[in-house]
Amino acid sequence: MKLGYNEIMITSMYFxxxxxxxxxxxxxxxxxxxxxxxxxxxxxxxxYSRKLFTNIETFHIYNKDDEIFNDGKIFKYVIWYKVRYSTYLKEKxxxxxxxxxxYTKEDRNKYGNTIPSEVKSLGYECFNNxxxxxxxxxxxSVSEIGDGCFNGCSSLKSINIPSSINELGYSCFKRCSSLTLIDIPTSISKIGYECFRECYSLKSINIPSSINEIGFYCFSYCSSLTSINIPSSIISFGWGCFSECGCKEELMKNKRIPRKCFDKWY
Structure with missing residues (x-):
């Protein structure tokens, strides 16, 4: 079977x-x-290569450093690299x-706490304090939550995490002192360093079997935490991840959990 013009054009799109x-x-x-x-x-x-693509109408910008052309028949641009929400509005x-x-911290300060549906990621410390x-x-639509995104949101009581997220980063919900419970979707494979540290009101948490790593000091100082399950899928426990935790004594009975998980450095 010979490839036709349409088939080879589709194939060459991946060159x-x-x-x-x-x-x-x-x-x-x-x-x-x-x-x-x-x-x-x-x-x-x-x-050089621009001269070969003579009939371009839509110009795709893949990287921030790409050379941009506005000659010929070009009437629209498609930007693939990460841009702020404010930049998106101007381009639109x-x-x-x-x-x-x-959606960056600057965007949130300007446009509010409601995350627009067009957003793909939440920036570093976007909702910090x-x-x-x-x-x-x-x-x-959001597939990435930046480090420290909700750090210090002391009045935050509930949050919906979509299944499009696969990792909770460093200090993501640290010091969310009013957070009582949180549902972690099965899409998550890693809970980052200090993710829920000092969530004093957190009472229970269900860790799905998709999780294979719990970061350093992840649940440290969660003094109200009395119910937490530890699935067999977890192969990496960070230092101090359960230090000063409300269910520390119960967790210490679990032989799978290393003693380092209950130590504290600071």
């Missing part, structure tokens, strides 16, 4: 270098003109598309 496009047209005569059929650039371009006004939108925050609904 990584302009040389691959050139070699295809040199090596197989009937595929000459394949580059000209593209109305967008499937790879980053420079001044120009008719451009942003594929990787981050937001005392007015009592609950938060993270949209399913």
């Amino acid at each position: 990584n270098d302009i040389k691959d496009f050139i070699n295809l047209e040199i090596g197989i005569k009937r595929f000459q003109g394949n580059i000209e059929r593209f109305h967008f650039n499937p790879i980053p371009l420079n001044k 006004e120009q008719g451009n598309i942003c594929k990787n939108i981050e 937001c005392d007015s925050l009592t609950s938060i609904d993270i949209p399913a």
Whole structure:
């Protein structure tokens, strides 16, 4: 079965270098003109390769340092690297598309605590020390929560974590002193360093079997924590992860948990 023009064009969309496009047209005569059929650039371009893609109408910017062209028939840009929500709004006004939108602390201060549905990630310390925050609904579009994102949200009582998240980072919910319970989805595989440290009101937590790592001081000083399950899937316990924890004595009976988990450095 021979590949047709459409099939080879789809295949060449996954090429990584302009040389691959050139070699295809040199090596197989009937595929000459394949580059000209593209109305967008499937790879980053420079001044040389730009001349080969003569019919581009939509220009894709894959990396922040990519060379940008506004010549020819180009009327729209698609930005693939991470941009702030405020940048996305400006690009949207120009008719451009942003594929990787981050809601930063600056964005939150300007646009509020409701996370827009277009957002793909929450930036470093996005809601840090937001005392007015009592609950938060993270949209399913979000796949990444930055380190320290909700650190110090002392009034936060409930939070919805979507299954699109696969890791809870460093100090993510540290010092959320009003948080009483949290549902960790099965998509999560790692709970980061100090993630729930000093969550004094946290009473129970269900750790799903998808979790294989608990970070240093993860549940340290969770003095009200009386119910926590430890699935057999966990292969890495961080130092002090249960130090000064409310269920420390009960957990110490579990021979799978290393003694280092109950030590404290500070």
